[in-house]
Amino acid sequence: MSTRNSSPAPGSGRGQRVTIADIARRAGVTSAAVSLAVNGRPGVSAATRERIMDIARELDWEPSPAARALAGAPVLTVGMVLARPAEVLGNEAFFGAFTAGLQEVLSAQDYSLQMKMVESPEAEIETYRRWFAQRRVDGVVMVDLRVDDPRIPALEEIGQPALVVGGPGHHGSLPSVYVDDAQATNLLVDHLASRGHSRIARVAGTAEFFHTAQRDRAFLGRCTELGIEGSLQDAGYGAQDAAVATAELLTATPPPTAIIFDSDEMALAGTHVLLESGVQVPEQIAVASYEDSALARTHRPAITAIGRSAIEYGRLAATRLLEIIAASRKRPQGDATATTAGGAPGSEAAEVRAIEPVLLVRGSTDPDAEPALSTPPIRG
Amino acid sequence: MSTRNSSPAPGSGRGQRVTIADIARRAGVTSAAVSLAVNGRPGVSAATRERIMDIARELDWEPSPAARALAGAPVLTVGMVLARPAEVLGNEAFFGAFTAGLQEVLSAQDYSLQMKMVESPEAEIETYRRWFAQRRVDGVVMVDLRVDDPRIPALEEIGQPALVVGGPGHHGSLPSVYVDDAQATNLLVDHLASRGHSRIARVAGTAEFFHTAQRDRAFLGRCTELGIEGSLQDAGYGAQDAAVATAELLTATPPPTAIIFDSDEMALAGTHVLLESGVQVPEQIAVASYEDSALARTHRPAITAIGRSAIEYGRLAATRLLEIIAASRKRPQGDATATTAGGAPGSEAAEVRAIEPVLLVRGSTDPDAEPALSTPPIRG
DNA sequence: AGCTGTTACTATAGCGCTCAAGTAGCGGCG
DNA sequence: CGCCGCTACTTGAGCGCTATAGTAACAGCT
Numbered sequence: 001m002s003t004r005n006s007s008p009a010p011g012s013g014r015g016q017r018v019t020i021a022d023i024a025r026r027a028g029v030t031s032a033a034v035s036l037a038v039n040g041r042p043g044v045s046a047a048t049r050e051r052i053m054d055i056a057r058e059l060d061w062e063p064s065p066a067a068r069a070l071a072g073a074p075v076l077t078v079g080m081v082l083a084r085p086a087e088v089l090g091n092e093a094f095f096g097a098f099t100a101g102l103q104e105v106l107s108a109q110d111y112s113l114q115m116k117m118v119e120s121p122e123a124e125i126e127t128y129r130r131w132f133a134q135r136r137v138d139g140v141v142m143v144d145l146r147v148d149d150p151r152i153p154a155l156e157e158i159g160q161p162a163l164v165v166g167g168p169g170h171h172g173s174l175p176s177v178y179v180d181d182a183q184a185t186n187l188l189v190d191h192l193a194s195r196g197h198s199r200i201a202r203v204a205g206t207a208e209f210f211h212t213a214q215r216d217r218a219f220l221g222r223c224t225e226l227g228i229e230g231s232l233q234d235a236g237y238g239a240q241d242a243a244v245a246t247a248e249l250l251t252a253t254p255p256p257t258a259i260i261f262d263s264d265e266m267a268l269a270g271t272h273v274l275l276e277s278g279v280q281v282p283e284q285i286a287v288a289s290y291e292d293s294a295l296a297r298t299h300r301p302a303i304t305a306i307g308r309s310a311i312e313y314g315r316l317a318a319t320r321l322l323e324i325i326a327a328s329r330k331r332p333q334g335d336a337t338a339t340t341a342g343g344a345p346g347s348e349a350a351e352v353r354a355i356e357p358v359l360l361v362r363g364s365t366d367p368d369a370e371p372a373l374s375t376p377p378i379r380g
Numbered sequence: 381m382s383t384r385n386s387s388p389a390p391g392s393g394r395g396q397r398v399t400i401a402d403i404a405r406r407a408g409v410t411s412a413a414v415s416l417a418v419n420g421r422p423g424v425s426a427a428t429r430e431r432i433m434d435i436a437r438e439l440d441w442e443p444s445p446a447a448r449a450l451a452g453a454p455v456l457t458v459g460m461v462l463a464r465p466a467e468v469l470g471n472e473a474f475f476g477a478f479t480a481g482l483q484e485v486l487s488a489q490d491y492s493l494q495m496k497m498v499e500s501p502e503a504e505i506e507t508y509r510r511w512f513a514q515r516r517v518d519g520v521v522m523v524d525l526r527v528d529d530p531r532i533p534a535l536e537e538i539g540q541p542a543l544v545v546g547g548p549g550h551h552g553s554l555p556s557v558y559v560d561d562a563q564a565t566n567l568l569v570d571h572l573a574s575r576g577h578s579r580i581a582r583v584a585g586t587a588e589f590f591h592t593a594q595r596d597r598a599f600l601g602r603c604t605e606l607g608i609e610g611s612l613q614d615a616g617y618g619a620q621d622a623a624v625a626t627a628e629l630l631t632a633t634p635p636p637t638a639i640i641f642d643s644d645e646m647a648l649a650g651t652h653v654l655l656e657s658g659v660q661v662p663e664q665i666a667v668a669s670y671e672d673s674a675l676a677r678t679h680r681p682a683i684t685a686i687g688r689s690a691i692e693y694g695r696l697a698a699t700r701l702l703e704i705i706a707a708s709r710k711r712p713q714g715d716a717t718a719t720t721a722g723g724a725p726g727s728e729a730a731e732v733r734a735i736e737p738v739l740l741v742r743g744s745t746d747p748d749a750e751p752a753l754s755t756p757p758i759r760g
Numbered sequence: 761a762g763c764t765g766t767t768a769c770t771a772t773a774g775c776g777c778t779c780a781a782g783t784a785g786c787g788g789c790g
Numbered sequence: 791c792g793c794c795g796c797t798a799c800t801t802g803a804g805c806g807c808t809a810t811a812g813t814a815a816c817a818g819c820t
Contacts, residue, residue, distance in 0.1 A: 017775095035776095066448075103496060117479070295648060298620060399805090401807095
């Protein structure tokens with residue numbers, strides 16, 4: 001990258017592809033030596049290595065991933081497959097940031113991300129199977145963890161590096177990273193309780209998702225602990241569903257004094273229903289969300305939310321996955337015995353790493369929270 | 381060592397990889413015959429082909445993309461690189477749906493999508509260079525078209541299949557697909573004019589984007605045509621920027637009676653500012669957006685928007701790109717003369733296809749528009 | 761019978777790289 | 791002095807597939 005590429009614009013690269021053989025010829029060595037040199041492996045003298053590298057740069061050589069892969073080298077690609085409808089992807093603030101975090105770390109290590117959207121978990125598993133069978137990826141990151149997720153045993157059986165995003169707990173023998181949803185829940189409930197709320201509702205997404213179940217449990221648990229009334233309202237993950245659920249909550253007698261939504265999108269939709277019904281937010285009913293976003297911030301009132309730093313989450317996932325891949329290369333072929341399937345050595349395979357959630361208190365739960373957004377911080 | 385072959389199919393697990401040589405041996409032919417058979421190419425009899433296919437299935441054979449690529453076959457991958465900050469990606473409804481549309485078509489043709497996020501246009505170009513040099517992708521789709529986009533000449537020089545998303549107009553010799561932003565603008569302006577508005581403001585995103593410039597021009601043009609007052613307010617693409625711009629608009633004397641925002645996110649943020657300032661929407665100021673989303677729909681008032689069917693847009697882009705790739709395979713190596721750089725034959729290289737925008741009238745411009753969203757269409 | 765043409769294959773090179781095994785050269789050491 | 795061990799390479803064999811000749815078998819035609 002030091003040399004301004006496309007150098008002195010020679011025929012614009014139209015000629016034959018430059019191979020290590022070309023470099024070898026020029027350097028007066030064999031292609032094997034070049035291979036050692038460009039891959040930073042021992043076996044060539046420092047002087048030769050440098051000479052080779054110079055020539056490679058000069059010739060504008062690029063390695064052929066196909067040839068490398070065919071010869072057994074890692075393909076420097078990780079995969080991620082999404083089995084959810086497009087709108088969900090589009091509307092969720094979390095996802096884009098998570099992906100960005102992933103990319104950031106992967107790109108830095110010269111890895112690329114291959115994505116695929118499918119219709120069902122079965123199709124997702126099938127995709128993993130083929131990716132691995134074809135050696136298209138060195139590892140995968142599995143998102144949208146569900147309760148009793150069928151992808152876990154499938155990935156274990158396939159026996160190639162995989163990282164589960166979600167937790168806590170052990171997912172078969174697969175390693176994972178997660179955000180502590182129980183802690184996030186406690187932050188939210190405690191915050192509301194400290195503001196004097198004693199009837200809190202939670203408008204939850206689909207309970208089949210692991211984190212939803214996790215939140216449900218933590219929510220009810222914490223409410224009981226604090227001796228306050230906590231009610232669960234199931235909904236899908238869409239804005240529409242949240243609106244319906246919120247409307248239903250309003251018919252309760254008495255209605256809750258605070259509502260926690262599973263996402264920013266849901267919180268926004270729910271808040272609209274409240275405001276439209278003449279309910280004051282936060283005076284009559286406070287609102288909080290598990291997910292932060294620019295919209296949650298600009299909304300009036302701004303929505304109190306959990307910041308889970310999706311970017312950081314993505315970075316963590318990528319870092320962990322790369323470790324797993326590296327480990328799996330060391331102990332060559334994971335054999336079929338389940339214990340090492342995750343790729344990481346033996347018992348520590350299922351090691352888990354977490355991100356700390358933080359609470360961002362805003363106007364939707366605290367009337368005194370800095371209201372000034374029309375006079376924004378930007379523009380000195 | 382129990383060969384726990386984990387799957388009913390033989391060799392599906394840990395064993396050696398199944399190759400066409402294995403199939404050939406079993407079928408009593410050479411690997412070349414197998415290659416012809418599995419690729420649906422002429423040269424083998426129907427009977428032999430079927431026998432080979434059966435064996436391939438039975439053996440659970442999967443082609444090796446690496447080997448294929450090395451031998452000169454297409455890699456069945458298209459690339460897309462995004463040079464924008466993560467939040468933008470996350471907040472924009474458009475992007476997810478567009479990607480989904482892309483994937484849908486690509487997957488159906490057994491193509492995969494490789495994505496990369498970078499920091500700058502230069503890094504983006506560098507990525508294209510390397511992707512092509514390494515033969516990692518068969519083609520790329522270029523999004524977020526800018527005015528005088530440096531990526532156009534770069535892609536032309538690289539001389540590999542590429543599709544420009546955005547337009548209209550010719551982008552060097554590159555083919556493109558686009559949504560007619562001028563028409564969308566007319567739809568919006570006409571709608572507002574027909575509702576009696578004669579002072580319309582447009583809160584625009586960064587003008588360096590092609591479609592923004594396009595909209596600006598169309599907006600001013602149409603306003604002039606209709607003899608109404610149109611004003612342009614520049615902003616970034618964020619919610620924050622839109623909020624600021626809206627606040628500024630309110631200080632004008634007289635303020636506009638309608639505001640058109642460049643995206644749903646901006647429209648939402650702007651509307652909050654209006655409502656917070658006690659402005660009635662749409663009675664005092666009407667609001668419309670170029671981008672639709674679930675949030676725009678659930679918002680109260682619901683936001684009038686342009687539906688550009690991002691999914692369909694993605695599908696179109698993928699379809700077009702695959703055509704371009706196919707064409708470029710026919711006429712082998714694009715030579716360096718710019719004319720054929722897009723991959724498509726000669727003069728029709730720059731052919732362009734468009735998607736029709738539609739106007740979705742909602743409460744933010746029309747108080748009579750079906751207000752019922754708390755009683756949503758779903759359920760029942 | 762001899763020639764051209766098909767069809768249905770086979771044989772043989774690679775594609776660009778990696779890796780295990782081999783070798784040349786050289787200083788050190790008993 | 792002969793052997794060891796080490797470094798710095800070279801040799802050669804693939805990885806799994808595609809592609810381009812080439813060949814055998816057989817039909818059609820004059």
